[in-house]
Amino acid sequence: MRVALSNGKAYTARVMRVKPRFKDVATVRSGLKKENYLADDGIAGVVYLADRLGKPVLIEGPAGTGKTQLAKSVAEMTGARLIRLQCYEGLDESKALYEWNYKKQLLRIQADKTSDSWSEVHDDIFSEEFLLTRPLLEAITSEEPVVLLIDEVDRVEVETEALLLEILSDYQVSIPELGTITAKQIPLVFLTSNNTRELSEALKRRCLYLHVDYPDLEREKEIVLNKVPDISENLADQIARIVRSIRQLDLKKAPSVSETLDWARTLMLLGIETIDEKEAKETLHILLKYQTDIAKAAKELSVTK
């Protein structure tokens, strides 16, 4: 299939250039499991695809479902360095991409005022020596394999999103004074978003999309078993089931996976083997953070038919 697309050429070229990191979806899954990250079909599939197509992954979902952890685990699994860009309102070029080291440039000019001609100095102070790399540039200039995590991308303004576009689609950064720097190797890129605002079409188009939701019963139980040492199967099962019931309620903030784990650890510390109503109610505040939610859950859990 040939389509006349302006970047069509770059597109096929990119796919060719990628040397696959994973054999198949199952490899991803077992690899992640070794890093204590339990992926479901969707997660493993998208990570595999991201590698094969050489595309960034945009991960969305409620807070505390392991979005950031996925990037970290993938980095560990592949033995790559994790470079993280934490987004916030007001993030700009000089903090995300690169910045000229003014002080050093100034020193350079003052150091030998006499000897060099103007053009030499000019060329000299705008060379890589005077460039401070920030996470995005760092990720593509790195020699060793890299996993780039752009965390909470929904926090930057729509206008700032545009900064990311070039690197996401072509893995390159253009610096006016220097020219274009292309990636030495294609990093795996993960972007996370808590969906506080709709991301721009341009950004979404360049990414694979992965929605990470609360895990289902079986997976949550497995996560608890994996992450909480010495917990009994029975207790883990009970915890997962109670959490599922609580998530079905209409709450201000449903318990996240990390809160489930906190709860499990608390119950272990208290030496509880099977949860009964009283203990559940007394420890609910670890699972839920709003007083109204706690009251509601306590009421619902003790409903008698």
Added chain:
Amino acid sequence: MPVLDLMSGFIVELRNAGLPVSLTENLDAMEAVKVIPIEDRDAFKYALGATLVKNNAHWRVFETIFEVYFSLRGPEYEIAQDGQPDDFWREMQEQMDQVKGQGEGKGSGGGMDSLTPEEIAAMLMRALMSGDQAMMRALAKQSVQRFAGMEPGRPVGGTYYLYRTLRNLDLDNMLQKLMDANREMSDQKLSSLEERLEKDEFESRIEQFKQEVESEIRRRLVADRGAEAMAKTLRKPLPEDVEFMHASRDEMQSLKKALYPLTRKLAARLARKRRHGRKGPLDFRNTVRHSLSYGGVPADPKFRYPRPAKPELMVVADISGSVAAFARFTLMFVYAIQNQFSKVRSFVFIDGIDEVTKFFKSTEDIGEAINRVNTEADVVWVDGHSDYGHAFEVFFERYGKDINSKTTVLLLGDARNNYHAAQSWVVKEMRKRARHVYWLNPEPKSYWNTGDSIVGEYGAHTDGVFECRNLRQLEGFVENLD
């Protein structure tokens, strides 16, 4: 059919359903299909999802279309021919014999077709009890075959067959039966917590069974009518296109979820403008600090930004019968806004008007708040038919002095005034005092100013009247706020 043809039909259908699939995404999907074998149906589905669907709210629509187009693949999805018992049926038959007791039943042979409806129900109960997935799937197939009464070419939607099948299985009472059986089986008395957990478990299994039945019906319909025709009948609006006035309970629920990000956006819109609008006085300290980079020359003067003033909002909403469904949504919207803005005042009216800010402030439970608004707010003046004129007049008399240059006023309603006096001067006065006055109308534009609707008369005095029938339009309104 080759995958490529199937894919292009599939993508056309996604676009028809309203999903914004771009050309690049289309190409990505084609690339993805190359590396993921179609036989691995789950992985295939996620691969298509990851490349084509970039919004979680669209996932359900995608799933339906995916099932229609790719459901007939893989051996386990083949439709069982009538009267052809395979291994699976035989196995079930054996289990069935156990259920019926020692050799008392009809014995062997005949496959599943020889079972009476009661026996199928009993088997279903056993399967649900033990959570046996394969058994549940097989039973779903069998019950559709037996009870749905599907005839080729009959122009009936899937819902009809679903209803027929489920009615025959008596699923409504199944939960109770399962709970009873469970209680009998366990040795000691279950605590209420345990019972509650069991109930949730059974509910989710029954739900799962229903979905099996549904997709089985869909598979058969696709086999009968072809994917394209089927996709067309199944086409449902995307969540952002659901009309507020005709939203079902489920749809309302998903609308509610979508509201919070929207109100956050609204708050951000109103606040951001101020922050970026104008620079404040020189920030001396900051300028000096930055001048160090330039050898002490203050080359890059820094300014203080004015602290953004908190946006103030007044929401005035019609909650009369003609816009009842919209009103419910409106109240949800107001409630969601309340959490984002520090200074929101909300008012509801029919022919009288009352302030309801306190109902929303005092509780964190939206259901309760709406309930209190509907029962406690004093909104009926004469007869409980909308009278915008009177309501506005009273509003202005009581609260008009609180409108100032920082206030944005949102008026929500269809402006169907029952031929009362319009009193549009009130809106004019409001606009003079307020920063902005906007009107959101839940009616289609073509109905405006017909009959007793006088939205034009009010609208002339506002900063804009916006059609607001679905989330997409509401989002558009928020997006274009200046």
